[in-house]
Amino acid sequence: MKAVRLSFMQMIKFMAADMMLLAAGVSPVLMGAAIRFGIPCIEGLLMEFTGLPRVISPYYGLIDILFAAITPAMFCFVAAMVMLEEHDDHIDRYLFVTKLGKKGYYISRVILPAMLAFAITCVILPICGLTEMAFIKVLFLAISGTLQGVIIAMLVVNLSSNKLEGMALTKLASLLMFGAAGPFFLETPYSYMLFFMPSYWTGMMVTCNNSLYVIPTVMVSAVRILILARRGRY
């Protein structure tokens, strides 16, 4: 456990020394502030301009879902970049044959950042969220976002051969988050076409106000994570 902790701390130091990764690490807080204070302002302006009673507010739930996914996505992006750099420098293969081991390496690079992202999401989502949120909703949105973050990190690490490819792929993989828009804009049964995206079920959870949708979210995420783990590069 000591080796896992030290390896995780090493990643934090690595992140702190890289401006791009540092910016990615603090971006959820900045984004939270922008959402909390910016979106209601914009809504007010749009209502005044259009004369409509509501413009963006029907989609506040969707914005909350996306915000819940941002912290894990950013943290897992940072982890994926560190892993790709370590792969380029052959450090991962060396760490596998130290006391840390392969399992410890993945715990320190994927599981711990995801857990940290989950905890931070649980704290900042009720503060910066736009809708009324019961604790259970915060918890389920954070779980959903964290699982997506893990999927993004695994996709990027498995399919990219360097940091540049990794950054491009992160943008592509982040589209996974937009499955949440399905239930907001598509009628059933057409929206079911997005069943393979975990975020779609999170969208269903919010639009139907039914926490049971967390089950398909977890199941679809688990299948993706298992496939990625089995087809992993290592």
Next chain:
Amino acid sequence: MIEVKNLTFSYTNKPFITDMNFDVKKGEIFGFLGPSGAGKSTLQKILLGMLPGYQGLATVGGTECRKHGDSFYQMIGVDFEYSTMYEKLTARENLEFFSSLYEGKKRPINELLERVGLENDADKKVSDYSKGMKSRLNFVKALIHDPELLFLDEPTSGLDPTNNRMMKDMILEEKKRGKTILLTTHNMQDATELCDRVAFIVGGQIYALDSPHNLIMSKGAAKLTYTWDENGERSGSCRLDCVADDQRLSKLISENRLLSIHSSEPTLNDIFIEITGRTLV
């Protein structure tokens, strides 16, 4: 220390390592010699517990490689052929980090850096190091937790003659300290000088396994070559163990007519080519 019995492994349907058998005793320097793609790295990965899908027996320190626990890597130090350092960190920061991953008593970082001549570059970023400096740093990184078993992959690659000598002396010092060393190399001279025993590996099979001296002596006797003057310079040769049977040589010696005489032994490289039919490229 290491026991391998009937080891078979394949990446595809075709066997890559076939029915391999050998053992490495504690305190021994054991060399794997073979061309690229012979199976040396795969064998090393199996012994390091990185490829668990093998058949047969492969134990390191009494632990089956596919079933190792956390403490397995405490007894192993690995020096890969390529640099495995954080390029943005200094040499000292790298060693401090990797050292912190292990438990137990560690070897002093300054002492190790001094031993490989990097004491003045300890606080320089690894990205500013030359290939040879990285190679030396990689080597001391494998020693930092004072492991019982060292896996060294081409440890002298990219080193100038002075540092090559220093590295070989350090490897021999580790042997004196009781370490078991597995050396993978293309360099026959290094293998002859360092290894107690070597295994010739080609196509995933061991073709020969013995001490370098025995291999040289069993497969090719030393030769004696001499020249003399007889209407111009002429030369002759005979096996060293048949010198007494060479009447011409006896006559030339008795008449003091020899211009030159020297003996030459076949090298391990010659023996490798003779046994495996392959060169070490």
